[in-house]
Amino acid sequence: MKLATIRLGDHRTAAVRVDGDHLVEVGLPDVGAVLAAPDGLAAAAAADGPRHALAGADLAPVVPRPSKVVCVGLNYQNHIKEMGRDLPEHPTLFSKFTDTLIGAADDILRPAETAQFDWEAELAVVVGRRVRRADEEQAVAAIAGFTVLNDITCRDWQFRTREWLQGKNWDSTTPIGPFLVTADETGPRPALDIRCEVDGRVMQADNTGDLLFDPVHLVRYVSTMVRLNPGDVIATGTPGGVGHAREPQVFLKGGELVVTEIEGLGRLENRVVPEGA
Numbered sequence: 001m002k003l004a005t006i007r008l009g010d011h012r013t014a015a016v017r018v019d020g021d022h023l024v025e026v027g028l029p030d031v032g033a034v035l036a037a038p039d040g041l042a043a044a045a046a047a048d049g050p051r052h053a054l055a056g057a058d059l060a061p062v063v064p065r066p067s068k069v070v071c072v073g074l075n076y077q078n079h080i081k082e083m084g085r086d087l088p089e090h091p092t093l094f095s096k097f098t099d100t101l102i103g104a105a106d107d108i109l110r111p112a113e114t115a116q117f118d119w120e121a122e123l124a125v126v127v128g129r130r131v132r133r134a135d136e137e138q139a140v141a142a143i144a145g146f147t148v149l150n151d152i153t154c155r156d157w158q159f160r161t162r163e164w165l166q167g168k169n170w171d172s173t174t175p176i177g178p179f180l181v182t183a184d185e186t187g188p189r190p191a192l193d194i195r196c197e198v199d200g201r202v203m204q205a206d207n208t209g210d211l212l213f214d215p216v217h218l219v220r221y222v223s224t225m226v227r228l229n230p231g232d233v234i235a236t237g238t239p240g241g242v243g244h245a246r247e248p249q250v251f252l253k254g255g256e257l258v259v260t261e262i263e264g265l266g267r268l269e270n271r272v273v274p275e276g277a
Contacts, residue, residue: 001017001018001044001045001181001182001184001185002017002018002179002181002182002266003015003016003017003018003026003031003034003044003062003179003180003182004016004018004023004031004057004059004062004177004178004179004180005029005030005031005032005059005060005061005062005063005064005177006023006052006057006059007058007059007060012029013029013030013060013064014026014028014029015027015028015029015030015031015033015034015044016052016057017044017047018054018179019051021053021054021055022052022053022054023052023053023054023057024047024048024049024050024051025047025049025050025051025052026044026047026049027043027047027049028040028044030060030063030064030065031062031063031126031180031231032063032064032065032066032230032231033231035063035126035128035129035144035230035231036229036230036231040230041128041144041182058103058105059103059104059105059177059178060103061101061102061103061175061176061177062104062126062147062176062177062178062180063126063147063176063180063231063233064098064101065098066098066229066231066232066233067229067231067232068095068226068228068229068232068233069095069096069097069098069100069101069232069233069234069235070093070094070095070222070226070232070233070234070235071093071094071096071122071151071168071234071235071237072091072092072093072218072234072235072236072237073092073093073094073164073237074092074212074237075091075092075212075213075236075237075238076206076210076211076212076237076238076239076240077210077212078206078210078239078240079237079238079239079241079242079245080212081240082240082241082242083244083245087212088212090221091213091221091222094163094164094165094168096151096168096169096174097169099169099171099172100169100170100171100172100173100174101174101175101176102172102173102174102175102176102270103175103176103177103178104148104176104177104178104266104267104268104269104270105268105269105270106172106175106270107172107270107271107272107273108152108172108173108175108252108270108271108272109170109171109172109173109273109274109275110173110252110253110254110272110273110274110275111154111170111171111173111275112274112275113154113157114154114155114157114170115156115251116154116155116156116243116244116249116251117152117153117154117155117251117252117253118152118153118154118155118242118243118244118251118252119150119152119153119196119198119242119243119252119258119260120150120151120152120153120196120238120242121148121149121150121194121195121196121204121238121260121261121262122148122149122150122151122194122235122236122237122238123146123148123149123190123192123194123208123215123235123236123262123265124146124147124148124149124176124234124235124236125143125146125215125218125219125233125234125235125236126143126144126145126146126147126180126231126232126233127142127143127219127228127229127230127231127232127234128142128143128145128183129141129142129144130228130229130230131219131223131227131228132223132226132227132228133223133224134219134220134223134224134228135220136216136220139188139216139217139219139220139223140188140216142219142223142228143183143188143215143219144180144182144183144230145180145181145182145183145186146180146183146186146190146215146265147176147177147179147180147181147233147265148175148176148177148178148260148261148262148265148266148268149174149175149176149235149260150174150175150196150258150260150268151168151174151235151238152170152173152174152175152252152258153167153168154166154167154168154170155167155243155244171275172275175260175268175270176233176268177266177268178266178267178268179265179266181266185264186264186265188215189209189214189215189216190208190209190215190264191207191209192207192208192209192262192263192264192265193205193206193207193263194207194239194261194262194263195260195261195262196241196258196259196260196261197258197261198250198252198256198257198258198259199256199257200257203241203242203243203250204238204239204240204241204242205239206239206240206241208236208262210239211236211237212237213236213237215234215236218234218236219234222234252272253272254272254273254274255271255272255273256271256272257269257270257271257272258270258271
């Protein structure tokens with residue numbers, strides 16, 4: 001099953017199920033609310049509400065208000081090597097605020113304060129149930145499904161200090177969606193082709209099966225320290241090909257179309273525009 005959150009106008013949203021070329025409202029305001037509801041996924045699969053055309057739908061962030069977004073750095077071997085680092089023994093974690101999240105076709109707002117605006121295509125895990133200190137079986141059961149995310153980064157701010165948060169949390173810079181694809185379609189450790197294009201040029205191409213720390217491991221690891229709630233997101237890291245590591249370096253100046261795609265999960269198409277334009 002594929003679920004999405006659409007904007008209806010007047011600041012209203014609706015959770016919808018993808019049914020061919022149409023979207024069917026499932027009676028809740030967003031996908032996060034579906035995951036938080038008792039038997040929410042089963043109810044969404046059976047719901048038959050108002051219908052909308054998929055083409056042209058105004059897609060909000062698939063989970064608009066997760067209680068937390070946990071991001072993983074340095075999780076593909078080729079990206080670790082291009083950044084000049086050794087393979088880590090444990091996941092490198094940082095957090096992202098919900099104000100960064102945008103929909104699958106929304107503009108990415110480029111802040112004036114950065115000269116090094118970069119892309120990072122990522123597989124994102126969406127949590128489907130409350131879990132803490134998960135074992136293997138509990139971690140698998142806690143994964144509702146997967147979506148696509150691009151962790152757009154201000155590199156010059158990221159590397160001002162040893163902590164990365166300040167490079168990762170700029171307003172309206174992180175597209176996520178278009179759909180939540182449930183884990184029964186992908187398995188808990190999907191091996192899917194992932195790519196990022198900038199103005200038609202392929203910048204990143206890899207497979208999520210190459211993750212050093214896979215989704216189940218990450219749910220176990222993160223839930224050891226903090227409770228994961230329905231709708232929470234774990235961004236699993238990016239493969240090689242980021243602009244910062246290129247020779248010469250390449251960054252987003254404004255006007256570019258950034259396309260982020262994962263096989264079977266969907267496609268993000270976001271234009272980079274100056275913030276305040």
